[in-house]
Amino acid sequence: MSRRTLRTKALTGVVALAVVGIGQLLTSHLPDELTELRPFEAAGHIDESVDVRTGSVRVQTVNGGTSLRSPIAAMRTSNLWVVIAYTFTPSQTTTGLFSIEMVAANGMRWSGTASRNQNLCTSSVPGLPIQCQAAIEVPADYIIGAHLELAPTADLTQYDAVAVIDLEITPDVVADWKANPEVTLQGSTLGAS
Numbered sequence: 001m002s003r004r005t006l007r008t009k010a011l012t013g014v015v016a017l018a019v020v021g022i023g024q025l026l027t028s029h030l031p032d033e034l035t036e037l038r039p040f041e042a043a044g045h046i047d048e049s050v051d052v053r054t055g056s057v058r059v060q061t062v063n064g065g066t067s068l069r070s071p072i073a074a075m076r077t078s079n080l081w082v083v084i085a086y087t088f089t090p091s092q093t094t095t096g097l098f099s100i101e102m103v104a105a106n107g108m109r110w111s112g113t114a115s116r117n118q119n120l121c122t123s124s125v126p127g128l129p130i131q132c133q134a135a136i137e138v139p140a141d142y143i144i145g146a147h148l149e150l151a152p153t154a155d156l157t158q159y160d161a162v163a164v165i166d167l168e169i170t171p172d173v174v175a176d177w178k179a180n181p182e183v184t185l186q187g188s189t190l191g192a193s
Helices: 003-029 033-037 171-179
Strands: 040-045 049-052 055-069 074-090 099-103 109-111 118-120 130-138 147-151 161-166
Touching: 040 049, 049 161, 055 147, 055 161, 055 171, 074 147, 074 171, 099 130, 109 130
Parallel strands: 040 161
Antiparallel strands: 049 055, 055 074, 074 130, 099 109, 099 147, 118 130, 147 161
16 A cells, blocks of 8 residues: 555544534533423422413412211222312413323323322413312332322423422421321312412
8 A cells, every 4th residue: 555545544534523522522512402491490399489471370289188078989009199279370361270290200100180190280360379289199119209280281292391399308297108008189279278
């Protein structure tokens, strides 16, 4: 091989490595698809008002037990029923809060509308609070450190404003809930609590 051929091959190799390196550098600085799909999250705690796109939400209480009594039926579980009482106050249009999910510390999710779970929340006019309740059946092993995610839309929350509420669930709370035979779900009402 001639020196010119060796130089050409070496230069081609160096240029190829440089292009790959620049490509990796650019890729690491660009947002990924998951970043684009994330919701706009507003963090809060129990008994603290959090603004979402269409109003504000405040979780008042979180209780748990091994059976759920509602106006419709009573349901027992080998897991735990977690009942969340919250208020939603629309700010601009007649609407409600239609998405509620409990999220474990490991990322597992339980929807407030899937399976036997219930989210009892209606619509209201701007300024008139809605007293809502949700009951979510969750395995006791996963709810320590869980938080709640509430959003105005039931589907496609990735582009929406989401209230992320720390439920302050500790091992002691779970032990109390396991000893509690029953929690009650009453439904939603309009007006202040």
